[in-house]
Structures are given as C-alpha cells and as structure tokens.
Amino acid sequence: MTNDVAAGLAGERRAAERAPRSRTRSTGSRIALLIGAFAFLFPFYYMIVGSLQKEPDSSPAGAFPNPSNLSLHNYAAIDSAISLGRSLVNSGIFTGGVILCTTVFGLLAGYALARLQFRGRGSTFALVLLVQVVPFQLLLIPLYVLIVRDYGLADSYLGMILPFAINTSAVFVFRQFFLQLPAAMFEAARIDGANELQILFRIALPLCKPALMSVVLLSFTGPWNEFLWPFLVTKRQDMQPLAVSLANYISTVASAAANPFGAILAGACVLAAPAVALYLVFQSRFTSTDIDSATKG
C-alpha cells in the first residue's frame, strides 16, 4: 500500500518534470492498454452473446445482440445433452473435496512449519517446495495406473480428488500467516499450561480466518477448471465434472447438433460463471496473497 502511494507520488513528480513529452506518450500507452483490455474481455462478451443466439451468427453484426434472435434455447440444448445439473454437482463435489483436503493438510503443515520447533522441520520445508517442481506430465501415467487400475478408483470422486489434495501454495499462505502473529501470544499460552493441540484449536484456528479464506479461494479455480485428470478418471457421464462433460460434448457430440456453437457457448458460460463471479467479489484476496506468499516464503 505505502509502496503504491510512493510509486504514485514519484510518478507524478516525474510527469511534472517532463510534462509535454510524456503526456502524449502516456496517452498512447493508455490507448494501447484499452485495446489490450478489449482483446482480453471481448471473447467473454462474445461467449455470452453467442450463447443467447437462436441461430449462430458469426458475421460482425452477430457481435451485437439482436433482440429477435435471442433465447435461452441453447442452455436447454446443452442441458439435455450433458445434464448441466448433474455435471455441476460433480464439479462441486470434486472442488469441495479438494478445498477441504488442501485446507486441512495445508493448515496443519503451515502451522507446524511456522510455529513449532521439531526435528526435521527444515527437510519438511524443502519437501514442500519440491512438490512444486515435480512436473505433472511425469506423474500422469503412474498415477493413472495406481489410482484407476490398481486401486480401482475410476469413476469415483476420491479418484478425482487424490492427486490434488495437497497444495504448496496453501501451506505457504498458512505458514506466512502464522509467522506474522506475535510469538509472545503462543509463549504466553504455553506458560499458562496449554498444550499444543489446545494452542492450535483455541488460538491459531480462530485467528486464521483471513488465511483460510485465501486458501479456499485460491484452491477453487484449480479443480473447478481442471480437465485432464478428471477426464482420465471418469468414463461414466454421470460422474463427469462440467469441464469434462462439456469437453466431451465439444469433441464428439457437437458435430451432430443444430446450433453446436450456441450450445457449446452456453455450457462455457455456465462453466466460467462461478470462477469469474468469485474472482470479481473477492478480487483483492486473489491477487495479493497468491503470489506474495509463494515468492516471499
């Protein structure tokens, strides 16, 4: 925050010194920023417009909503093809399970790494970091063999959740949070005779709501948007999360539909809406904690 203010002040001073030249340039760069923002947002606008068109209209005029060509017909079409409700429930259970596991594992590990001194703390920290560099493409085949073939967890929520249940950033967010709490508070509790479990449940947990919130938000988009792994695990349509059932619709069914793009875009809107809505509501938490806690670790 203070940095921002300082940057702003310095920027103003700079601008004042070289006013005439830099004003034209900064107008230019603002226009470029505006064009860029348009390029980033237009596909989303087009997604909504396209999902409401009765007849697909890919002419430039089709980018503007035409009242006579609007209907919710495409939403009904995609719902009858992949059953949106069921897919959303599957996405919800998958995402909820991942968030729950990430939070519990991350909270315990983050708290211990920040506040407890125990043998092996250093190597635990190194191991936590290591997860982030293990590339998923190397794990893809062995995880499939183990989870789907050996443990027989195909078409199950557990099979979907397992590879995502721990998350390095979650550990870092909690660790960073507990490090910022005053050490004296924990010492006082110990002197008063509280044991470590009591300290965790009576002091650390009630205080960590902001960190908890960040972890929940930051572990939402991962599983909600994930395609490859649940795609490998689920063959039965009634177990597929929305990302998978929509992808299957795109790659196989769409060619046979009357207005395939309309239905695809309707499904895309339903898939995108929860993540975008969450981001818009909790914006500040998304951007700051996510990176800061990971880089400043």
Add this chain to the structure above:
Amino acid sequence: MSRTTSDIDRSRPAAGTTAKAPAPRRRWRLRLGGHQPIGILFVSPYLIYLAAIFVYPLGFAVWMSFHDYFFAAPGVQVDRPFVGWENYTTVLTDPDVWRSFANIAVFLVINVPLTAVASLVLADALNKKLPFRSFFRTAYYIPYITASVAVVGVWMFLFNSDGLVNQALGPLAPDPSWLINSHLAMPVVAVFVAWKQLGFFVVLYLSALQNVPQELYESAALDGAGRLRVFRSITVPAVRPATLLVLILATVTGANLFTEPYLLTSGGGPDGATTSPVLLMYQRGLQQGHPDEAAAIGVILVVLITAVSLVYRRLVERD
C-alpha cells in the same frame, strides 16, 4: 491428564523460562524430537501424502520406462521384465514422437517470449498511476481464472472457417483457416495459451516491481532518461529473478500442453501439427495400451525441460 503435564514440561524450555540447563532426559528428548515434537504429527499427513502421490509415482514412472509394462486385469500377477533402454529406443526412433517435440518447440518459441515481454510491459504499465487501474488488472486476469474448456469454445467460434475473425479479415483470411491450417494451428494455440495465462504472469511481475527501489527511478528522471531507457536500464534488470521464474513457469506450462490441442484443434490436428508430447502420452499410454513407452516420453520431456530451464538460468544471470 498425564499427557497434558508432560506437554507442559516439554514446552517450558521453548518458552525460555528455565535458566538452568535441562535435565539429561529432557535434553535427550529435545534432540530426538525438538521443542514441540507434536509438530511431526502435524506435518505427517502431508508427508505421507507426498510420499504416496508424488514420490512413489515418480519412482514408478522411471521404473516403468525401463520395464515391459502393460495393463493386465486387476489382481492378476504378470511378469514385467526389465528391458533396459528398449522403451527409449522405441520412442526415439518413432517419427511421431519427434514430431510432437518439434511441435512443442514451435509452441515454446512463440509462447514463452510473447508471455515474458507482454506480461512485463503490461505489469509496468499497470504499476503506474492510471485511471481505472483495477478495471485493467481485472480485465487481464479474467482469462487466467476461467477454465480452458470454456474459453476454447469461444476461440473455436472466433477462428472457425467462417468465424468472426475471418469475416473481419475478408480476403486476407488464411486458407485453409487458422485451426485447420498446419502452419497456423500451432501458432494460434501458442497465442491462445499466452492470452490465457498472461494475467498470472502480470501479477507475478507486479509483485516483483513493488520491490524495485523508487530512488532508481527518481535519479533516472533527474538524469533526463526517457521512458524506454528507464524501462530497459532499470525495470528489466531489477526484475531479473522474476523473469527467470516467468520463463521457467511458462515453459513448464507449455510442456504440459494437452487441453488445447485436444479440443481446439480436435486431437492434435491438422495432420498431427499440434500433437503435444502429453497428448501423445495419452494416446500411446492409455488409448493404445503402452504405458511404458508413455512413461519414457514423460521422462525425456522432463529431462528436456530441466535442460531448457538451466539454459534460461545461464542466459538471465549472465547479461
């Protein structure tokens, strides 16, 4: 009850209340577990998980790539003999595998520089005083938090043969169209991924820019340095560690490419021009039942990414 007292005993030296040296038994216990050995209990679920879901499969992947591994009915004991480098020679003499690595190289050559340059320029612009700054930050971040599967749908609609892009281009529209043109399909995928991931890298650079000392900019302004000069001589060197991170992360993301060629160009088309190594691993390993060869492709891919990351490190740290 007795547990509670022993816990208090243990925690006392941590609080630093005893001036006397700890009793021998306690010292022994300290060395074995630390001041709060319960910490081991707190991290153990995480570590057990790590071992089962990351470490063991990692070893399994390498083991598999050196054995004749195939799918058998569950519970059936089958012999899976050691075959040395056989899977690797099979894979490395296969033109399709070379093709997929060449494809991903094309992808990375376009995607990584585009991502690094665009995200730094954007972060620099968004770090300055700007009207509607949070609107701009949101606009550039939205694609990153949206599912690939969802935005792929719109891009298909946009870049379709008679889609909006071609209609807008009129006679300049490429023939065959973008996604079915073997020269253009991979570049479109590379631009798509850069567009989708850019928000993440902008945020990464924004947090790096917070740590650049303001005095540097002020003295540059006093020296009358122009904007471009300031960007080149101050901003770019100051965020060098972040740049290394951006390059490596963009490369790792790119090497994991699967969803886009699977959906956007319908299964690595046209004519295999967008088949990525991970898509090939899926086809070889799971569709055609050669998990051992797929594992070998995975190992080769990871070795290559590690090599590329080391090259980045030398490049970024040298100049």
